[in-house]
Structure formats: C-alpha cells, structure tokens
Amino acid sequence: MLHLHTARAAPPFPLRLASHRANPHRVTEAAISIDTLRKVYAGAGKAPDKLALDGVSFDVPRGQIFGLLGPNGAGKSTLINILSGMVRKTSGSARIWGFDIDADPRNAKASIGIVPQEIVFDPFFTPAEALELQAGLFGVPKAHRRTAELLRAVRLEDKADAYARTLSGGMKRRLLVAKAMVHSPPILVLDEPTAGVDIDLRQQLWDYVRELNRAGVTIVLTTHYLEEAEELCDRIAIINHGKLIANKPTAEMVGMAREKLIVLTLDQDIAALPADPDFDKVSKLTERVIEIGYSKDRLNAGQVMSRVRAAGYDIVDVSTREPDLEDVFLNLTKAVA
Numbered sequence: 001m002l003h004l005h006t007a008r009a010a011p012p013f014p015l016r017l018a019s020h021r022a023n024p025h026r027v028t029e030a031a032i033s034i035d036t037l038r039k040v041y042a043g044a045g046k047a048p049d050k051l052a053l054d055g056v057s058f059d060v061p062r063g064q065i066f067g068l069l070g071p072n073g074a075g076k077s078t079l080i081n082i083l084s085g086m087v088r089k090t091s092g093s094a095r096i097w098g099f100d101i102d103a104d105p106r107n108a109k110a111s112i113g114i115v116p117q118e119i120v121f122d123p124f125f126t127p128a129e130a131l132e133l134q135a136g137l138f139g140v141p142k143a144h145r146r147t148a149e150l151l152r153a154v155r156l157e158d159k160a161d162a163y164a165r166t167l168s169g170g171m172k173r174r175l176l177v178a179k180a181m182v183h184s185p186p187i188l189v190l191d192e193p194t195a196g197v198d199i200d201l202r203q204q205l206w207d208y209v210r211e212l213n214r215a216g217v218t219i220v221l222t223t224h225y226l227e228e229a230e231e232l233c234d235r236i237a238i239i240n241h242g243k244l245i246a247n248k249p250t251a252e253m254v255g256m257a258r259e260k261l262i263v264l265t266l267d268q269d270i271a272a273l274p275a276d277p278d279f280d281k282v283s284k285l286t287e288r289v290i291e292i293g294y295s296k297d298r299l300n301a302g303q304v305m306s307r308v309r310a311a312g313y314d315i316v317d318v319s320t321r322e323p324d325l326e327d328v329f330l331n332l333t334k335a336v337a
C-alpha cells in the first residue's frame with residue numbers, strides 16, 4: 001500500500017500554489033509540453049558542432065507512463081537534462097506542469113523529480129540524512145518533510161540509519177527514486193533506471209513505478225529495453241538522430257509492425273529457397289528450417305504455407321511470431337538512418 005501523497009489535488013509544496021491559483025486552467029495542460037526543441041553542442045577545439053536535438057515537439061499527457069526510446073546518442077539525455085535545467089537549450093520551448101522552463105524555472109523545477117542514470121552518493125550519509133539534505137536543497141520546510149514516509153514507500157525504513165555505502169545496488173536505486181520525490185513532484189522522470197540492473201530488481205522497481213503512477217504521478221522513462229517499454233508504458237515516443245520519429249499509444253505503435261515471421265520445418269533438405277514476390281524475406285535457418293517474412297496486409301500464414309507446399313515441400317512443423325516493438329523500432333530507425 002502506497003502512502004505517498006504525490007499527486008494530490010492540492011499542488012505540492014513549495015511553489016505551485018500561487019501560480020495554480022493565478023491560472024487554474026493550467027490543470028488541464030499536458031504534464032510536459034515540448035515545442036520545437038533544438039540543442040546544438042558547440043564543438044570544442046577543432047571538433048564540429050553537434051546537433052543533438054533537431055526541433056523536437058511532443059506532449060506527455062498527465063497521468064500516463066510515457067516511454068522515451070531511442071538508440072545511443074539519439075538525444076534522450078539531452079532532452080531530459082534540458083527539462084531538469086542542467087543543459088541550456090539552443091531554441092524552442094518547454095513547459096513542465098504548465099510552467100515555462102524559461103519564464104518560470106523555479107516552478108518548472110519544483111514540478112519534476114529526476115532519477116539520474118548513474119548512482120551518485122555520498123557514502124557517509126545515511127538514507128534518512130540523504131533525504132533530509134535533498135529536501136533542504138528544494139527548500140522544503142521541516143514540517144513538510146516526508147523522510148520516514150518516503151523510506152517506507154521504497155521499502156528502506158529499516159535502512160534509515162545505515163551508511164549509503166552499505167546498501168545494495170537495488171537499495172541505492174530505490175533511494176534515488178525517494179530522493180527524486182522529496183518535493184512531491186507530480187512528474188517523475190527515470191533516465192534508464194534499469195540499465196545494468198538484474199531482473200528481480202528491475203521487476204521490483206517497475207512495481208514501484210506502477211504504484212506511483214496509480215497514486216497519480218506522471219512517469220517518463222527512457223530505456224533501451226523495448227520489452228520494458230512495451231510492458232509498462234501507455235504511450236511511446238521514439239527519437240533518433242535528434243528527431244522525433246514516432247509518438248503513439250503503445251498498442252498502436254506495436255500494431256505498426258506490418259511484417260510477420262513464420263518459421264517452417266520442412267520434410268526434406270532445402271535445395272532452393274522458394275522465391276515468391278509476396279515474401280519480404282526468406283532465410284534458411286538450418287538445412288530443413290526456413291523463416292519467411294511477409295506483410296500481414298498481403299498474405300496470411302495459410303497462404304504462405306500453401307505457396308511453400310506448391311514449391312514441392314511438405315511442412316512438418318510451424319511457428320509464427322507476432323510483431324513486437326522491436327520490429328517497429330528497427331523499421332523506424334532503419335528508415336531514417
């Protein structure tokens with residue numbers, strides 16, 4: 001049972017109250033709204049300038065788990081670092097919970113909690129001290145601090161007074177999530193939180209992320225793990241080479257994979273691969289096993305098998321594969337590579 005009051009109707013401490021009162025319509029806005037965001041890193045020495053974000057625009061709807069996917073170097077961290085105020089954008093604009101990051105940076109920052117990719121800790125602080133310090137940095141007065149509650153939420157209450165260096169990797173990750181929540185932001189961003197994390201821990205972390213989301217927190221996560229995005233996210237955006245190349249509800253995104261694969265075990269060694277203009281690709285996996293890729297718009301599995309039989313083979317075993325996010329991802333990133 002989660003006791004966080006992260007997304008309560010009354011805006012969290014400390015800065016949002018006044019602005020929300022001043023503009024109640026903001027409540028209906030997207031959690032994050034990004035408009036034509038561009039970032040060029042100036043080249044050092046003889047190195048050329050690097051265009052990291054090339055006019056990216058999208059909204060993260062409130063209340064969702066939103067996945068930001070992209071290959072290495074796509075621009076994901078740049079985007080998140082702009083939101084957190086660590087990187088200065090070159091042009092474009094961004095609003096966090098309705099607050100423009102230029103015009104209202106304090107409220108924008110107060111509305112977002114960021115769990116960084118790397119685990120950085122002062123080993124001599126206990127988890128309780130680390131949370132108190134972090135709350136202090138955000139200007140949360142003592143009376144509003146929720147150290148014990150947060151430690152309970154991330155199941156670290158019995159480690160409250162242990163030195164950080166004695167925590168396991170998983171405990172440290174959970175402490176990072178608690179640290180990102182000290183100011184009760186309505187948005188939590190997790191930057192590749194499960195890179196290098198074992199399966200058990202990953203599952204625990206996702207359970208907790210789901211719990212936070214059920215409590216009303218909008219979640220943005222970047223990940224390289226496509227299955228993870230597929231399992232967790234309501235909506236997925238893909239960026240590649242600094243450009244947004246897709247942004248859809250997860251089910252729709254997965255449905256974009258047109259190609260299906262069928263693996264057939266034949267009754268005899270394959271002499272020549274069956275050629276058919278409707279097959280997108282045919283590959284021999286072993287002497288008697290072939291894999292055929294076909295577009296589900298043009299053929300169904302029965303028709304594929306009939307055509308292989310017509311080429312003189314009997315089929316002794318068959319399996320098909322549904323398209324998944326990986327197929328979409330590969331197709332999309334290939335198209336603009």
Ligand SMILES: Nc1ncnc2c1ncn2[C@@H]1O[C@H](COP(=O)(O)OP(=O)(O)OP(=O)(O)O)[C@@H](O)[C@H]1O
Nearest residue numbers: 041050051052070071072073074075076077078079
């Ligand atoms: N401080 C910097 N100076 C110059 N170039 C940079 C800087 N930071 C990032 N880049 C470049 O900008 C591009 C986008 O990098 P970014 O870290 O945003 O990508 P990413 O999608 O987060 O990648 P990863 O998944 O590997 O973390 C890359 O080509 C990277 O080399």
